[in-house]
Amino acid sequence: MQQQSVEALTWFETNGPKILEGAIRIALIVLIALVLRAVLRKIIDGLTSGSREGKKPGLLKPLRERAPQALGTLVSERREQRAKTIGSVLKSIVTILVFGIAFIQILTELGMNVAPILTSAGILGVAIGFGAQNLVKDFLSGMFMMLEDQYGVGDVVDLGPAIGTVEAVALRTTTIRDTNGTVWYVRNGEILRVGNSSQGFAVAVVDLPLGYGANLAEVSQVLERVARTVTDKEPLSNDVTAKPEVLGVEKVTPEGITMRVTVKTRPGRQWAVQRALRAQLMPALEEAGFRPTASNGSK
DSSP states (O other): OHHHHHHHHHHHHHHHHHHHHHHHHHHHHHHHHHHHHHHHHHHHHHHHOOTTTTOOOGGGTTSOOOOOGGGTHHHHHHHHHHHHHHHHHHHHHHHHHHHHHHHHHHHHHTTOOHHHHHHHHHHHHHHHHHHTHHHHHHHHHHHHHHHHTOOOTTOEEEOSSOEEEEEEEOSSEEEEEOTTSOEEEEEGGGOOOOEESSSSOEEEEEEEEEOTTOOHHHHHHHHHHHHHHHHHSTTGGGTBOSOOEEEEEEEEETTEEEEEEEEEEOTTOHHHHHHHHHHHHHHHHHHTTOOSSGGGOOO
16 A cells, blocks of 8 residues: 555656646646637627717728618618628637637647547538538628628618518528518528619619600600709709709600600619609690500690
8 A cells, every 4th residue: 555655656746747737738728718719809899899889890991881871870780780790700710710729739738649630620521511511602602792791781682582671681691571571581692693772873763655646855845844843842852863864765665655764863762753753744744735645645
């Protein structure tokens, strides 16, 4: 018994300092990993803030932004959601990298050969990525969409599978509400094209059918005069960014001809302007003696 105690004491005297030193190193690795992760996450939080005060988050400053000011308060919501989503991804990447490197360092301190572990992890990652390629595709598409600011909350978009107003944007799915009130959840990886009606400017297009025999020069004068009168008055004057244009004959059919009037508007306001113009232009033509169809006669 005394001999075993002596052997244990001798072993501890020989290996104890190494074990203690290894434990201290492992503790330092864990501590450094936790502190580094906390600092990096704090930096990311700082870069994603600013939307609440109406300022652009620092994380978005080097990135392209197409948020139309016509969205008003939705601009801040869009920026905040975009910054938070990108920040969430960056936090996840930071956590995986920091803890992954720390785990490898701990295994090295324990005297384990990490080469087979890294090889196995690489093979497992490839297998998981291949099995979940649709999910990875959704996340990558969502990430690039966020970085490029293709659309955001409040935009009116045509994504192919659905057309409507964007209510939420995430890395995997985009939520859209159409004109009938139906909510659509579209996977980002399935979006092949994006038609955005809320960027830069929009165009209100009004087509007016007329009968054959109408004097097109007089019709154009009436349309131009009435369109300018309507768009110069509030509230349409706040939505219109350029003078109306009478493009002329757009289409000729067996029933008659179609005249087209266009006007540039603020993003998202083209439909309201179209309705207001249509409500005024057609009665103005009828009052001037022009009829919508050839059967009713024309001036």
